[in-house]
Amino acid sequence: MSCAMLRHALALLLALLWKGPSSAQAAEFGHLPDNITVLEGESVVLRCKIDEEVTHKAWLNRSNILFTGTDKWSLDSRVSLVNNNNSDFSIKIEQVMVADEGPYTCSFQARNQPRTAHVYLIVQVPARIVNISQDTSVNEGDDVNLFCLAVGRPEPTITWKDFKYDLMNEGEFLEITEIKRHQAEEFECITNNGVAPPDTRRVKVTVNYPPVITEVKNMPAQLGKTAILRCEAMAVPTASFEWYRDDRMPVESDNTLKIKNEKTRSLLLFTNVTEKHFGNYTCFASNRLGASNASMLLFRKAGCDVTGRERGQLLNLYRMCTGPGAVYGGAVSLNGRLSGVGLWFCLSISVLMKV
Ligand SMILES: *[C@@H]1O[C@H](CO)[C@@H](O)[C@H](O)[C@H]1NC(C)=O
Ligand SMILES: *[C@@H]1O[C@H](CO)[C@@H](O)[C@H](O)[C@H]1NC(C)=O
Ligand SMILES: *[C@@H]1O[C@H](CO)[C@@H](O)[C@H](O)[C@H]1NC(C)=O
Ligand SMILES: *[C@@H]1O[C@H](CO)[C@@H](O)[C@H](O)[C@H]1NC(C)=O
Ligand SMILES: *[C@@H]1O[C@H](CO)[C@@H](O)[C@H](O)[C@H]1NC(C)=O
Ligand SMILES: *[C@@H]1O[C@H](CO)[C@@H](O)[C@H](O)[C@H]1NC(C)=O
Ligand SMILES: *[C@@H]1O[C@H](CO)[C@@H](O)[C@H](O)[C@H]1NC(C)=O
Numbered sequence: 001m002s003c004a005m006l007r008h009a010l011a012l013l014l015a016l017l018w019k020g021p022s023s024a025q026a027a028e029f030g031h032l033p034d035n036i037t038v039l040e041g042e043s044v045v046l047r048c049k050i051d052e053e054v055t056h057k058a059w060l061n062r063s064n065i066l067f068t069g070t071d072k073w074s075l076d077s078r079v080s081l082v083n084n085n086n087s088d089f090s091i092k093i094e095q096v097m098v099a100d101e102g103p104y105t106c107s108f109q110a111r112n113q114p115r116t117a118h119v120y121l122i123v124q125v126p127a128r129i130v131n132i133s134q135d136t137s138v139n140e141g142d143d144v145n146l147f148c149l150a151v152g153r154p155e156p157t158i159t160w161k162d163f164k165y166d167l168m169n170e171g172e173f174l175e176i177t178e179i180k181r182h183q184a185e186e187f188e189c190i191t192n193n194g195v196a197p198p199d200t201r202r203v204k205v206t207v208n209y210p211p212v213i214t215e216v217k218n219m220p221a222q223l224g225k226t227a228i229l230r231c232e233a234m235a236v237p238t239a240s241f242e243w244y245r246d247d248r249m250p251v252e253s254d255n256t257l258k259i260k261n262e263k264t265r266s267l268l269l270f271t272n273v274t275e276k277h278f279g280n281y282t283c284f285a286s287n288r289l290g291a292s293n294a295s296m297l298l299f300r301k302a303g304c305d306v307t308g309r310e311r312g313q314l315l316n317l318y319r320m321c322t323g324p325g326a327v328y329g330g331a332v333s334l335n336g337r338l339s340g341v342g343l344w345f346c347l348s349i350s351v352l353m354k355v
Contacts, residue, residue, distance in 0.1 A: 037122045038096050039195065040153075045082055046119055047090040048106035057108035059091050061100075067091055098123050098153065126196035127156030132189055137206040139289065140181050146174040146203055148189035156193035163188075181209045181236070210290025211235035213283065220301035221273045229268040229296055231283030239285035241266035246280045270298070 038044040046059065058068040066074040067081055078094045089108070093100060101123040107116045133146040149172060150156050160174040161167055163185045168174055174187060184207035192198035211233040221227035233239045241261050243251035251268065253259050257277070258269040266285075270277055282295045 034118075035120045035122050037124060040098060040123055040125045041095055043092060043094045044096055044121065045090055045092045046104055046106070046121075047088065048108075048117055049088055050108060050110075051087055052110050053086065054108045054110045055112075057089050057106070059089070060105040060107060062102055093121075096121075096123055098125065123153065124193075124195045125151065125153040126199070127152035127191040127193040128199050129189060129191055129201045132201050133203050135204040135206075137208060138179060140207050140209040141178050144174075144176040144179050144205055146176075146187060146189075146205075147172055148174075148191070148201070148203075150189075150191035150199070152191065152193040152195065154193050154195075156191045158189065158191045161188045161190060176205075179205070179207055181207045183207060184236070206236060208236045208287075208289055211239040211285035211287055211292045213285055213292050213294040216283065216294040216296045218297040218299060221270065221277070221298050222301050223273055223275070225273055227270040227273050227277070227298060229270075229281055229283075229298060230265060231267075231285065231294065231296075232265040233283075233285035233292065234264065235285065235287050235289075237287050238263050239287050242284040242286075243268060244282040244284065248282075251281065268298075273298075 036044060036046070048057070048059070050057070056068065059066045061074070064074070066072070066076075066079055070081060070084055072079070072081070078096075080092050080094075081090075082092045083090045089106065101121055104119050104121055105116050106119075107114065109115070127150055129148060129150045131147075131149040133148070136144065136146075138144055146160070148158055148160070150158050157170070158172050159167060160169045160171075165188075168187065174189075176183060184205055186202045186204045188200055188202050190198050190200045212235070213231060213233045215230065215232040217230065219227055219229055231241060231243075233241070241259075243259060243266070245251055251257070251259065256270060256272045256274065258271065260267040260269055266283060268281065278298055278300055280295055280297055282293055284291065284293045286292075
C-alpha cells in the first residue's frame with residue numbers, strides 16, 4: 001500500500017468517526033420517522049428537534065411556508081405552533097384531511113448552513129361502505145346483480161359472503177344467475193383496509209315462487225267428534241287458500257265447519273262431524289306466480305263408534321282389570337282356569353279405552 005493510499009484511508013476513517021455538530025444534527029433528524037400516519041379527523045404534531053444554535057427556521061408543506069420562526073404564513077386555522085425554543089420547533093395540524101397528505105419539511109440555518117428534515121404525512125381513512133344495493137325481490141330463475149361501493153385509504157378490499165359466512169365473491173359486485181328459492185337470504189358485504197374494524201352491510205334478496213303443496217293427508221273422523229284437514233303450502237309471497245268439495249263446490253264456513261287460514265297453511269276445522277262431512281276435499285293454493293292443488297279425504301273411521309253409555313260400562317270393566325289388587329296378573333290368577341280369556345278380555349278393554 002502506497003503512502004498516499006494510506007493517507008486517503010486514514011482521512012476517510014477519521015471522517016466517518018468524527019461526529020461534528022452537523023453530523024450529530026443529521027443523526028438527530030434521522031430519528032424522525034420518514035412517514036407519520038394519522039387518521040382523518042385526528043390531530044398530528046410534526047416535531048423538529050434541533051440541538052445547535054440556529055438563526056432561521058421554517059416549516060413547509062410541500063413548497064409552501066407554514067411558519068418561519070413564530071411567524072405564521074399559513075392561513076389555515078388548523079395549523080398552529082406548539083413549541084418553539086432552542087431545541088424544539090414543532091407544529092400541530094388539527095382535523096387532518098386527506099388533502100394534507102404529503103411531504104412536510106423543517107428547514108433551518110445553523111452557522112449559515114441550510115439544513116432540512118423531511119417527514120411524509122400519510123392520512124388514513126377507515127374503510128366504509130358508501131352505497132349498496134337495496135333489498136330486492138325477484139322471481140325464481142331471474143339473474144340478481146348486487147353492488148357494494150366502499151371508500152377508504154389505503155384502498156379497501158370488498159367481499160361478499162352468504163349467511164353461512166362462506167365467501168361468495170371478492171369485489172364490488174355479486175352476480176347470481178338464475179337464482180333458486182333456497183338462495184333467498186341476506187348477503188353481507190364486508191369492506192376492510194386494516195385501519196379500523198371492517199364495515200359491513202346486508203342486502204336481503206327475496207325469491208318469489210308459486211305455491212307447492214307439501215303435505216296432504218286423508219283423515220279418519222268419527223260422527224259427533226272433531227276433525228281437521230290440513231293443507232300446507234310453501235310459497236313466496238304467501239299463498240291464499242281455497243277449498244272445494246267433490247263436486248267442485250266451494251267449501252264455506254258454517255256452525256260445524258271453520259276455515260282457518262295461516263301463513264303457510266289452511267285448516268278445515270270440523271267441530272261436530274256429521275254424515276254430510278265425509279268426502280273428498282280439494283285445497284287450492286295460489287299466489288301471483290301460479291297455483292297448485294291437492295285433494296284429500298275425510299273418511300269414516302273404521303271400527304266401533306262407542307256411545308256415552310257403552311263408554312261408561314267399558315270404563316267400569318277397565319277399572320276391574322286395572323284397579324287396586326286387580327292388575328292384569330291379579331285378574332288372570334283370580335279367574336284361575338280362565339286366565340287366558342281374562343288376559344285377552346282385559347287387553348281388549350285397554351285397547352278400546354284408548355279409542
Ligand atoms: C413511507 O411510505 C411509503 C409509501 O407511502 C413507502 O414506500 C415507504 O417505504 C415508507 N417509508 C417508511 C420508512 O416506512
Ligand atoms: C423546549 O421545549 C421542550 C418541550 O416543551 C422542552 O422539553 C425542552 O426542555 C425545551 N428546551 C429548552 C432549551 O428550553
Ligand atoms: C398542504 O398542502 C396541500 C396542497 O396545497 C393543501 O391542500 C393542504 O391543505 C395543506 N395542508 C396544510 C396542513 O397546510
Ligand atoms: C347508490 O347507487 C344507486 C345506483 O347506482 C344510485 O341510484 C344512488 O343514487 C346511489 N346513492 C347514493 C347515496 O350515492
Ligand atoms: C253434534 O251434532 C249432533 C247432530 O246434529 C247433535 O246431536 C250433537 O249434540 C252435536 N254435538 C255437539 C258436541 O255439539
Ligand atoms: C278427489 O277429487 C279430485 C279432484 O276432483 C280427484 O282428482 C281425486 O281422484 C279424488 N280422490 C278420490 C279418492 O276420489
Ligand atoms: C289441479 O292440479 C292439477 C295438476 O296437479 C291440474 O292438472 C289441474 O288443472 C288443477 N286444478 C285446478 C282447478 O287448478
